[in-house]
Amino acid sequence: xxxxxxxxxxxxxxxxxxxxxxxxxxxxxxxxxxxxxxxxxxxxxxxxxxxxxxxxxxxxxxxxxxxxxxxxxxxxxxxxxxxxxxxxxxxxxxxxxxxxxxxxxxxxxxxxxxxxxxxxxxxxxxxxxxxxxxxxxxxxxxxxxxxxxxxxxxxxxxxxxxxxxxxxxxxxxxxxxxxxxxxxxxxxxxxxxxxxxxxxxxxxxxxxxxxxxxxxxxxxxxxxxxxxxxxxxxxxxxxxxxxxxxxxxxxxxxxxxxxxxxxxxxxxxxxxxxxxxxxxxxxxxxxxxxxxxxxxxxxx
Amino acid sequence: xxxxxxxxxxxxxxxxxxxxxxxxxxxxxxxxxxxxxxxxxxxxxxxxxxxxxxxxxxxxxxxxxxxxxxxxxxxxxxxxxxxxxxxxxxxxxxxxxxxxxxxxxxxxxxxxxxxxxxxxxxxxxxxxxxxxxxxxxxxxxxxxxxxxxxxxxxxxxxxxxxxxxxxxxxxxxxxxxxxxxxxxxxxxxxxxxxxxxxxxxxxxxxxxxxxxxxxxxxxxxxxxxxxxxxxxxxxxxxxxxxxxxxxxxxxxxxxxxxxxxxxxxxxxxxxxxxxxxxxxxxxxxxxxxxxxxxxxxxxx
Numbered sequence: 280x281x282x283x284x285x286x287x288x289x290x291x292x293x294x295x296x297x298x299x300x301x302x303x304x305x306x307x308x309x310x311x312x313x314x315x316x317x318x319x320x321x322x323x324x325x326x327x328x329x330x331x332x333x334x335x336x337x338x339x340x341x342x343x344x345x346x347x348x349x350x351x352x353x354x355x356x357x358x359x360x361x362x363x364x365x366x367x368x369x370x371x372x373x374x375x376x377x378x379x380x381x382x383x384x385x386x387x388x389x390x391x392x393x394x395x396x397x398x399x400x401x402x403x404x405x406x407x408x409x410x411x412x413x414x415x416x417x418x419x420x421x422x423x424x425x426x427x428x429x430x431x432x433x434x435x436x437x438x439x440x441x442x443x444x445x446x447x448x449x450x451x452x453x454x455x456x457x458x459x460x461x462x463x464x465x466x467x468x469x470x471x472x473x474x475x476x477x478x479x480x481x482x483x484x485x486x487x488x489x490x491x492x493x494x495x496x497x498x499x500x501x502x503x504x505x506x507x508x509x510x511x512x513x514x515x516x517x518x519x520x521x522x523x524x525x526x527x528x529x530x531x532x533x534x535x536x537x538x539x540x541x542x543x544x545x546x547x548x549x550x551x552x553x554x555x556x557x558x559x560x561x562x563x564x565x566x567x568x569x570x571x572x573x574x575x576x577x578x579x
Numbered sequence: 580x581x582x583x584x585x586x587x588x589x590x591x592x593x594x595x596x597x598x599x600x601x602x603x604x605x606x607x608x609x610x611x612x613x614x615x616x617x618x619x620x621x622x623x624x625x626x627x628x629x630x631x632x633x634x635x636x637x638x639x640x641x642x643x644x645x646x647x648x649x650x651x652x653x654x655x656x657x658x659x660x661x662x663x664x665x666x667x668x669x670x671x672x673x674x675x676x677x678x679x680x681x682x683x684x685x686x687x688x689x690x691x692x693x694x695x696x697x698x699x700x701x702x703x704x705x706x707x708x709x710x711x712x713x714x715x716x717x718x719x720x721x722x723x724x725x726x727x728x729x730x731x732x733x734x735x736x737x738x739x740x741x742x743x744x745x746x747x748x749x750x751x752x753x754x755x756x757x758x759x760x761x762x763x764x765x766x767x768x769x770x771x772x773x774x775x776x777x778x779x780x781x782x783x784x785x786x787x788x789x790x791x792x793x794x795x796x797x798x799x800x801x802x803x804x805x806x807x808x809x810x811x812x813x814x815x816x817x818x819x820x821x822x823x824x825x826x827x828x829x830x831x832x833x834x835x836x837x838x839x840x841x842x843x844x845x846x847x848x849x850x851x852x853x854x855x856x857x858x859x860x861x862x863x864x865x866x867x868x869x870x871x872x873x874x875x876x877x878x879x
Contacts, residue, residue, distance in 0.1 A: 313852065326851045337851070447836040509846070516847075517840070520820035521830070530821070536747040540817070543849040546809070547816075551626045551637070551841050552613065 282395065286387045286474060287342040287365040291323070293481045294340040294367050297383075298325045300485035301338075301371070304492050307331035310338065315535045319343045324538040328545065332378070332496040336371035337541030343534065347390075350531050356461070359390035366399075367481060368525055370542040371488055376508035377498040378491055379405035379412070379453065380515060382542075383484040384525060385477040397473050398460040400435070401480060401487075402443045404453030404515060406508045408564040410578045412491065413454040417574040419487055420457050427476045428467055435459045440570040445518050450568040452518050507561050512547035519543065582695065586687045586774060587642040587665040591623070593781045594640040594667050597683075598625045600785035601638075601671070604792050607631035610638065615835045619643045624838040628845065632678070632796040636671035637841030643834065650831050656761070659690035666699075667781060668825055670842040671788055676808035677798040678791055679705035679712070679753065680815060682842075683784040684825060685777040697773050698760040700735070701784060702743045704753030704815060706808045708864040710878045712791065713754040717874040719787055720757050727776045728767055735759045740870040745818050750868040752818050807861050812847035819843065 298310040308330030314323050320343030327336045344363040352358065366386030373380065385399035403416050417436070424431035435457035443452040464470045519526050519542055529539035555561035598610040608630030614623050620643030627636045644663040652658065666686030673680070685699035703716050717736070724731035735757035743752040764770045819826050819842055829839035855861035 324851075328851065335849075335851075447830045447839075513843070516816060517820060520817060530747045537852050539747075540849065541851050543813070545850060546846060546848040548846040549635075549840065549843040550845060551624075551628065551635075552837050 282470070283342075283344075283363045283365060283387070283389050289474070289478060290365055290367050290385070290387075290481075291340055291342075293478060294323065294325065294338055297338050297367070297369065297481065297485045298327075300489060301333065301336065302327060302330075304485075304489040305330040305332050308333065313538075315538060317533070317535060319345050319532055319534060322535060322538060324535070324541060326541055330374070332374060332492045334372050334374045335541075335545040336369070337538070338367065338369040339538050339541065340367050341365065341534070341538070343532065345532060348531065351528060359392045359394065361391040363389045368542070369484065372512065372544045373492065373496065375496050375498055376406045376500050376504045377409075377495045379403045380512075380544075381484070381488045381491075383481065385481050386525075387474075387477070395463070396460070397462040397477050399477050399480060400439060400442070400456060400458035401484060402439055402453060402456035402458070404511070405564070406511045407504070407560050408454070408567045413567075413574045414577060414579070416454070416456065416487065419483065421575060423476070423479050423483055424457065426479070427472055431459070431476075432457065437571075443518070444570065445514060445522065447521075448514060448517070450514065450565070451570055452515065452568075454567065454572070454574060455570075506548070507555070509546060509548040510550065510553055512544040513549045516543055516547050582770070583642075583644075583663045583665060583687070583689050589774070589778060590665055590667050590685070590687075590781075591640055591642075593778060594623065594625065594638055597638050597667070597669065597781065597785045598627075600789060601633065601636065602627060602630075604785075604789040605630040605632050608633065613838075615838060617833070617835060619645050619833055622835060622838060624835070624841060626841055630674070632674060632792045634672050634674045635841075635845040636669070637838070638667065638669040639838050639841065640667050641665065641834070641838070643832065645832060648831065651828060659692045659694065661691040663689045668842070669784065672812065672844045673792065673796065675796050675798055676706045676800050676804045677709075677795045679703045680812075680844075681784070681788045681791075683781065685781050686825075687774075687777070695763070696760070697762040697777050699777050699780060700739060700742070700756060700758035701780060701787075702739055702753060702756035702758070704811070705864070706811045707804070707860050708754070708867045713867075713874045714877060714879070716754070716756065716787065719783065721875060723776075723779050723783055724757065726779070727772055731759070731776075732757065737871075743818070744870065745814060745822065747821075748814060748817070750814065750865070751870055752815065752868075754867065754872070754874060755870075806848070807855070809846060809848040810850060810853055812844040813849045816843055816847050 302309045308327050310325040310327045312325050322341030325338040327333050342365040347359055347362055368384040370382045381403055383401050387397050389395040421432040439455040439458040442458040443455055602609045608627050610625040610627045612625050622641030625638040627633050642665040647662055668684040670682045681703055683701050687697050689695040721732040739755040739758040742758040743755055
């Protein structure tokens with residue numbers, strides 16, 4: 280477990296960089312910093328609210344350790360007694376419904392039985408589908424993945440499709456991205472390279488989102504589009520509270536609830552059997568919320 | 580399993596009575612009826628939206644049967660291969676923040692191994708605590724319980740405290756009520772009596788809530804009180820999506836998602852680290868969100 284402190288300090292620096300870039304893009308609101316210490320460890324939760332472009336966003340850094348409960352063991356998929364973990368998780372909810380919701384997570388786990396691994400992902404949840412934006416997003420992720428391992432993008436893209444999925448709605452959360460877990464050093468990628476991979480994803484995250492914010496935050500939108508955003512946020516809440524492993528693990532390990540749930544939007548709505556008009560942008564968006572779309576080549 | 584059809588038909592009648600009473604109280608909006616049929620069974624979802632007093636409410640009736648998956652087995656706490664179930668579940672979200680959210684569930688399960696039981700509960704979630712209202716509510720529940728068994732109220736009140744609890748917030752959902760599960764015929768209460776008990780609870784539910792609506796729906800409220808209502812609704816969403824067994828069982832058994840999630844409010848909000856002013860009504864409400872308050876005798 281010699282590496283945990285080393286990685287934790289790099290992730291802590293990365294968190295600050297992410298916040299600085301995003302608040303510069305927002306231009307109005309800044310991140311408040313909330314340090315927390317609990318029995319399980321400590322963290323820094325940076326929150327931006329009521330910005331010009333970002334309605335609510337959180338960038339969480341934490342460094343925790345403790346005993347492994349049966350439920351955690353199941354979530355982790357491995358046998359061990361004690362774990363240490365450090366990571367960053369972040370979600371941004373925009374003001375403008377034409378801007379997508381974005382999510383980043385990078386994490387490192389070490390166990391007393393010698394196991395250690397990285398995990399993480401970036402995924403995008405547009406309220407309104409924009410094929411060119413989805414393609415560019417997946418291309419950006421592929422470019423990063425390919426620097427480390429040709430198999431990463433195809434493997435992690437598929438993993439993202441499966442992970443960011445809402446079974447009871449038979450919908451993906453958005454247009455996916457990448458997701459990976461239990462990523463361990465091997466012949467192809469040593470430990471330092473895997474660490475660099477996660478850090479490069481963390482650096483790409485605010486750049487990618489800043490581009491989107493700059494492009495679309497000033498777009499006009501109607502009350503109907505704002506309402507649709509609220510309904511899509513409702514789905515986001517369903518995914519995070521019912522399925523997201525990070526949320527489950529955090530709450531189960533008695534983490535800081537306010538920090539874990541900073542991922543939730545400032546508002547959301549649910550309307551019974553809400554069905555968009557056929558061929559409306561809302562309707563067309565729903566057609567794209569499915570697995571196995573080859574976004575790199577879609578519509579090219 | 581001879582009883583299932585018999586009980587299902589009584590519950591179906593009860594659902595209609597509940598809707599008629601509540602829509603008469605609302606006076607503006609009425610329940611729409613949505614029949615659904617899936618592989619697992621069928622149901623009728625009655626939904627009221629944008630009423631004068633009720634902002635959103637659902638009364639679900641269902642009659643389902645199927646094979647038992649490992650996750651369902653864990654939720655049920657018993658070994659069997661096949662189940663039949665019928666029940667009513669209902670939640671009402673009021674327009675006025677001074678009116679509480681209310682919830683009813685009654686259910687009957689029968690299994691191929693001969694087991695059968697009733698379950699259910701009624702609980703109240705005020706946005707603003709009203710001690711007299713809480714006391715009257717618990718007294719009404721006790722009166723019904725005592726007609727069947729002296730041990731029901733004390734036992735089921737405690738069960739409600741434990742069940743309607745949000746561990747990650749260290750808060751109860753509201754002021755509780757009663758909750759019971761795996762209630763089987765014994766020397767004290769035969770099958771018919773237990774069925775009557777659940778039906779009496781179902782009949783009491785719209786009467787109890789109508790009284791509250793009539794008393795408080797015209798109360799004035801401020802934007803700040805409305806905002807607090809949205810935040811409390813956020814907690815309600817957290818409970819329902821993370822902890823509620825009925826929601827889990829419904830989604831796991833591939834039930835009708837729109838019907839199951841009609842329990843969610845039309846809108847909710849989350850604000851990072853929202854902390855009410857000391858001694859404000861919001862603050863005082865939080866002080867009451869804990870287990871083991873003897874509401875029957877509180878403040879008497």
